[in-house]
Amino acid sequence: MTILRSAIFLAAALIWTSVIAVLCLPVLIMPRRLAQATTRFWLHGLLQLGAWICGLKYRVVGRANLPSGAAIIAAKHQSAWDTFVFHQILDDPVFVMKRELFGIPLVGWYMRKVGSVGIDRSARIQALKTLAADAKNVLSEGRQVIVFPEGTRVAPGDHKPYKPGVAVLYERCSAPVVPVALNSGVFWGRRSFAKHPGMITLEILPPIEPGMKRHDFLETLKSRIEEASTRLRDEARSQRRQAPSALEPVVENNATTTRETRG
Numbered sequence: 161m162t163i164l165r166s167a168i169f170l171a172a173a174l175i176w177t178s179v180i181a182v183l184c185l186p187v188l189i190m191p192r193r194l195a196q197a198t199t200r201f202w203l204h205g206l207l208q209l210g211a212w213i214c215g216l217k218y219r220v221v222g223r224a225n226l227p228s229g230a231a232i233i234a235a236k237h238q239s240a241w242d243t244f245v246f247h248q249i250l251d252d253p254v255f256v257m258k259r260e261l262f263g264i265p266l267v268g269w270y271m272r273k274v275g276s277v278g279i280d281r282s283a284r285i286q287a288l289k290t291l292a293a294d295a296k297n298v299l300s301e302g303r304q305v306i307v308f309p310e311g312t313r314v315a316p317g318d319h320k321p322y323k324p325g326v327a328v329l330y331e332r333c334s335a336p337v338v339p340v341a342l343n344s345g346v347f348w349g350r351r352s353f354a355k356h357p358g359m360i361t362l363e364i365l366p367p368i369e370p371g372m373k374r375h376d377f378l379e380t381l382k383s384r385i386e387e388a389s390t391r392l393r394d395e396a397r398s399q400r401r402q403a404p405s406a407l408e409p410v411v412e413n414n415a416t417t418t419r420e421t422r423g
Contacts, residue, residue, distance in 0.1 A: 162214075166355045169213040176205050181266035188273050193252075195273040200247040207244050215357025216241070216347055220249055222364035225338065230299040231367065232329050232337045234381055236389045237308035238316055238345030245362060246306050254298055256291065256307040256325065277305065279325070291325055292332040299335050309381065316345040316393040322382050327374045336367035339381055341388030346396040358400055361392050 180202045187195050210216040226249075233250070235242065246253050255271075259278030262268045272278075277294045280287050295305050307329065309322040330337050342362045348355050365384050368377060 162354050162356060165214050166353055169209055169355060170353075172209050172213060173206055176209065177202065177267070180205070181270070185266075188269055192274060195270060196247075196252060199270055199274055203244045203247045207248065210241070210244075210355065214355040216355050216360065217358070218245065218360040218362060220362050220364070223249070225364045225366050226250075227336050227338070227367055229302045230335050231304050232295070232299075232326070232333065232335050233304055233306045233340055234309050234326050234337050234385070235306060235340035236342050236385050237310060237313050238342065238350060238389075239313060239348040241344045241348045241360065242308075242313075242342065249362075249364075250304045250306075252301075252303040253306050254303060256295070256305060275303075288325060288328045292328050295329050296333055299333055305329065305333075305335075309385070313345070313350040315350045316343065316389070316396075319386065322378055326381065327378055330368070330370070330372075330377050331374060334370050336369050337377075337381065338367045339365040339384045339388075341365060341385050341392055343389065343392035343396040346393055346400065356400065358396065361395065363388055363392060 180198070184198045187198050207218070233246065233253070235246075243255070246255075254275045254277055256277045256279060257271070259280050262272045262276075262278055264271075275298060277291060277298065279291055283290070298305050307326050309326040310320040311323045311325075312320065314320050326337070329335075340362065342360065344360045344362075346356075347358045347360055365388060368380060368384075372380065
């Protein structure tokens with residue numbers, strides 16, 4: 161049943177993406193904010209499809225840790241799902257991504273329109289300089305820059321070195337870096353077709369303010385993200401051995417409430 165639902169989700173997601181990308185083409189010549197709203201609507205639809213078809217829901221913990229305005233969001237990356245959710249959490253985000261993705265027909269055009277920061281990985285040192293300059297421009301507008309420090313999806317429990325790009329942003333952009341932990345890979349694997357039902361948890365951790373030395377910053381960032389992600393992974397694996405709950409506990413401003421799950 162999981163494989164069947166996953167196949168239905170894939171078909172529905174492709175249809176939804178194609179419809180939005182084609183019908184909203186005029187947005188590409190309109191103000192950027194409209195393209196951002198379209199992107200948020202498209203990604204919300206993908207999350208809803210995941211919830212309806214696959215039973216894949218989510219909760220966000222620690223919203224009170226998000227600074228108002230400009231910030232660098234440094235997030236664990238375990239699944240394609242991670243690229244859907246941040247537009248539902250942040251006001252005006254952009255992703256740091258491989259520049260090659262801009263070449264994807266239709267979808268790549270929207271990525272460029274909303275101001276995504278592209279990296280030419282072959283340029284190395286020059287790429288880091290360009291990254292810092294582009295990120296500064298985005299942050300100066302009061303927006304949020306999302307970076308995946310490991311540079312790729314990493315399965316729960318596995319680890320890769322944190323790339324220098326996040327340290328360069330921290331040193332040169334004078335903005336708080338907000339670590340984000342999650343456990344999406346337990347339910348939607350890095351190279352797995354199957355999407356398992358359950359509750360993904362995304363946890364926003366206290367920000368790291370500017371001023372630390374590079375080595376200390378990277379060690380602090382890595383330890384916070386990895387420790388929290390390991391804890392969330394263990395909770396998720398325990399959850400998968402139980403029936404999914406129909407209600408979602410939500411932690412806001414250090415208070416716990418309960419409401420219907422969202423997709």
